[in-house]
Amino acid sequence: MNGGFNQPPDIGSAVAEQAVSWLIEMQDGALSPRRQQAWEQWLQAHTEHQRAWEHIQRINQRLRGLSSPLAHAALNAPKTSSRRQAMKLLLLLGAGSALTYGLRDQLPVTPLLADxxxxxxxxxxxxxxxxxxxxxxxxxxxxxxxxxxxxxxxxxxxxxxxxxxxxxxxxxxxxxxxxxxxxxxxxxxxxxxxxxxxxxxxxxxxxxxxxxxxxxxxxxxxxxxxxxxxxxxxxxxLDAGSGAWSDGMLVAAHMRLADFLAELARYRRGQLNCDPKVADLLISGTYPVDDSERVLELLAVSLPVRIKRFTRYWVTVEARA
Structure with a gap:
């Protein structure tokens, strides 16, 4: 990826990462007045900050011309932590190996590049x-x-x-x-x-x-x-449910509802919350992980709970009124 990019100016790795973080924050939405002022103060604090900012903007423009799946996913995916991590990796790698050699292992983005x-x-x-x-x-x-x-x-x-x-x-x-x-x-x-x-x-x-x-x-x-x-x-x-996920099942044996929902949440996008008032209810049974909506419906029938949906991706299991 670095081959087509100019070598970075004399910019330290810490400053480069700061510049990347500012750019990603701006891409996530307009800065608040307080954050805008903080960015301006950071930019004017040192000429190295200004060089880093100009350089990282050039890299960002060039990344948008790449055809790699990782670049496409990072630039166009919803604004999630994984997307921001992918952007950080791409921008830092694009900034040149001299900047990134000591940073790559610190960035929690390795799974994005997994085999x-x-x-x-x-x-x-x-x-x-x-x-x-x-x-x-x-x-x-x-x-x-x-x-x-x-x-x-x-x-x-x-x-x-x-x-x-x-x-x-x-x-x-x-x-x-x-x-x-x-x-x-x-x-x-x-x-x-x-x-x-x-x-x-x-x-x-x-x-x-x-x-x-x-x-x-x-x-x-x-x-x-x-x-x-x-x-x-x-x-x-071995627990009775060890490895049951490989058959598409989630096995609960007197499991706390909060723990059960935490496991079920792994198989669906968005946020699945548990009201503390029902967290200690116990649940047993075998449930299909590929149909979490059906599982939630079963919970509402078998336990004194109701399913409250703010959106499709924000669901709370709470005490039934």
Missing amino acids: FSSPVGQRRKLQLHDGSQIQLNTASSVDVKFDAQQRVIRLLEGEILLTAAQDSRPLQVLTTHGSLQPQAARLNVRQFSNHTEIAVFSGRVRLTPTVHSGPPLWVEPHQQLSFNRQAWNPPRP
């Missing part, structure tokens, strides 16, 4: 070259790198169900919090912001947290646990 991904509300099956199979849950993404020495699957966001094929090359599944080495295993891996959850259905999995100094843990069949970058919680038996 494989699934959108919100959809699942996707992959057949890898070694015979392994991956199923991506809603809003999930992975990078896959196989070479002559090793096989590496990096979970960037979301959740996968992996059936690992036997191969002479070692297989690693990487998350933000550690490394998993399946041995002819079938396992579910879900990455959260501060931990990763793993459920092993068959085979064995060797777990090594990122900064763990002791020996690794072998997770045995029919066990699940969560871990962070330093340690793991004790293994426990």
Whole structure:
């Protein structure tokens, strides 16, 4: 992408990111008088700010002439956090590697460039070259790198169900919090912001947290646990609903309504809220994740709640009057 752009002037990475942030904020809508004044003060504070602003505007104009899917999505998508993150990545990459080398790993946009991904509300099956199979849950993404020495699957966001094929090359599944080495295993891996959850259905999995100094843990069949970058919680038996999403189902066993809705919200766009007054109601059953509207209707029948819709994308489950 950089090849057609002029090299950036003498602009520090921090100032470049500030310029990008201002441009993205302006593209999201007219600035308030207070923000307009803040931008003018930032612009006039230093000539480096002015150079950065002029340069980033030129890059923005050139991005609009690109035909890449990522550029098109970033420039034309609704004003969401993902769109702003894509714009930031594109603009910073366009500003030149000298500016962006130290910034790329800090930007939470890697899933936008993933080898494989699934959108919100959809699942996707992959057949890898070694015979392994991956199923991506809603809003999930992975990078896959196989070479002559090793096989590496990096979970960037979301959740996968992996059936690992036997191969002479070692297989690693990487998350933000550690490394998993399946041995002819079938396992579910879900990455959260501060931990990763793993459920092993068959085979064995060797777990090594990122900064763990002791020996690794072998997770045995029919066990699940969560871990962070330093340690793991004790293994426990598989939950009844572990991996049920791969069959399009959400299983609840005496689950708090607030927790159930948080899971259901993963499969639909917009905001799904739970009134604190009904948050602790318990729910059990098996529900189809591909028809969240039908699930909400069932909740209104089986629980003392009603579904309040402000718009299609802003729904609240609250106590029935």
